[in-house]
Amino acid sequence: MIRSMTGFGKAEFILPKGKITVEIKTVNHKFLDVSLRLPVGMSIFEDKVKDVLQKNVKRGKLNINIAYDGALLKEGKVVIDGKTAKRYYVELSKLEKSLGLKNGITVKDLAALPGVVSYEIEEAKIAALWPSIKIALDRTLVKLRKDREKEGRALFVDLNTRAKKIKSLLNTIRSRAHLNIDEYRRKFNDRIKDLTGGRTIDIGRLEIEVAIFAKNSDIAEEITRLDNHLSNFCKTITETGEVGKKIDFIAQELHRETNTIGSKASDFKISKNVIDIKGEIEKIREQAKNLE
Numbered sequence: 001m002i003r004s005m006t007g008f009g010k011a012e013f014i015l016p017k018g019k020i021t022v023e024i025k026t027v028n029h030k031f032l033d034v035s036l037r038l039p040v041g042m043s044i045f046e047d048k049v050k051d052v053l054q055k056n057v058k059r060g061k062l063n064i065n066i067a068y069d070g071a072l073l074k075e076g077k078v079v080i081d082g083k084t085a086k087r088y089y090v091e092l093s094k095l096e097k098s099l100g101l102k103n104g105i106t107v108k109d110l111a112a113l114p115g116v117v118s119y120e121i122e123e124a125k126i127a128a129l130w131p132s133i134k135i136a137l138d139r140t141l142v143k144l145r146k147d148r149e150k151e152g153r154a155l156f157v158d159l160n161t162r163a164k165k166i167k168s169l170l171n172t173i174r175s176r177a178h179l180n181i182d183e184y185r186r187k188f189n190d191r192i193k194d195l196t197g198g199r200t201i202d203i204g205r206l207e208i209e210v211a212i213f214a215k216n217s218d219i220a221e222e223i224t225r226l227d228n229h230l231s232n233f234c235k236t237i238t239e240t241g242e243v244g245k246k247i248d249f250i251a252q253e254l255h256r257e258t259n260t261i262g263s264k265a266s267d268f269k270i271s272k273n274v275i276d277i278k279g280e281i282e283k284i285r286e287q288a289k290n291l292e
Contacts, residue, residue: 002159002237003292004151005029005060005244009144013136018070020132022140026148028290029061039068041121045133052134056141058242059292066133077120085116148292155287159237159247162280166230166254169273169280174223176267219261219270226257233284244291251285 010023034050045066053062092105111117233250236243255278262274 001149001240002152002156002243003145003148003240004155004290005148005292006151006290007144007148009140009142009147011136011139011143013132013139015070015132018068018072020129020136021067021069022133022136023065023067024140024144025063026057026060026144029059032057032059033061035061035063037065039066040119041126042066042068042129044123044126045130048130049133049137052137052141056145057292059244066137068129072121072125072129079118079120080111081116081118085110085113088113088116152291155290156237159284159287160234162284163230163234163237166277166280169277170223170226170230173219173261173265173270173273176270177219177223177265219264222257222261222264226254226261229253229257242292244288247291248285248288251281251288254284255281 005026005028007026008024010021012022013020032054034053036046036049038045038049049064049066053064088110089105092109096103096105229250233247233254236246236250258274258277258281262271262278265271265274
């Protein structure tokens with residue numbers, strides 16, 4: 001079943017001395033775009049987390065936040081880079097003097113600057129958290145998938161309804177395709193009579209003109225191709241995985257064939273149905289932007 005790109009998932013994993021919480025929000029995006037926030041000292045997991053995400057989510061903008069609340073945070077140590085703090089102090093003192101300021105630079109000011117104070121936790125202890133993070137991440141992805149599938153089912157109903165409407169409109173076009181030629185024969189015959197004052201016309205000439213028109217306005221091939229694209233569309237919306245781009249491509253092909261039918265047909269009802277089909281196709285393309 002198709003999945004929406006919009007969804008939410010949140011899960012926890014309880015440790016003997018702590019808790020890991022993973023939260024993922026996803027919205028529409030042309031490609032897969034991951035924005036990841038990790039706890040202090042856990043940047044070593046960035047590649048692993050992204051690898052798991054790429055295997056489970058094919059398209060969408062993902063905002064993922066991983067939080068850790070546990071004893072390990074108390075086992076780290078504060079590291080102060082005195083050389084960096086001194087360089088900041090020297091340059092800031094120059095700036096302060098040039099601006100004529102007299103507020104004075106405090107330790108608090110320096111500690112807030114990048115690279116002055118850091119919090120380090122033993123890497124081996126951090127690395128040992130990965131299995132727990134992976135469990136919490138997997139649980140979150142299960143909930144996210146269910147949420148995306150729920151919205152996907154609603155999208156399926158909408159797309160399937162539009163496909164049925166297009167099918168019905170196409171059947172009407174098919175049933176009236178021959179009238180396109182019959183109507184032209186009648187109008188051409190009347191026009192010739194008007195021009196000749198009602199005298200008998202050359203039937204052979206009339207049939208030649210009608211045959212030329214029939215060749216130029218034959219929409220049988222376009223109807224067949226449109227029907228085939230529609231069948232492919234109905235099959236695709238029952239598939240799983242990354243189908244949004246494929247559906248958008250099929251919609252383009254549906255639009256192409258419909259346009260050609262519209263340009264060839266002179267029957268009013270065919271033209272009206274062509275307009276209605278185009279409207280449904282545009283709605284399909286809008287919905288395709290919501291699909292993974």
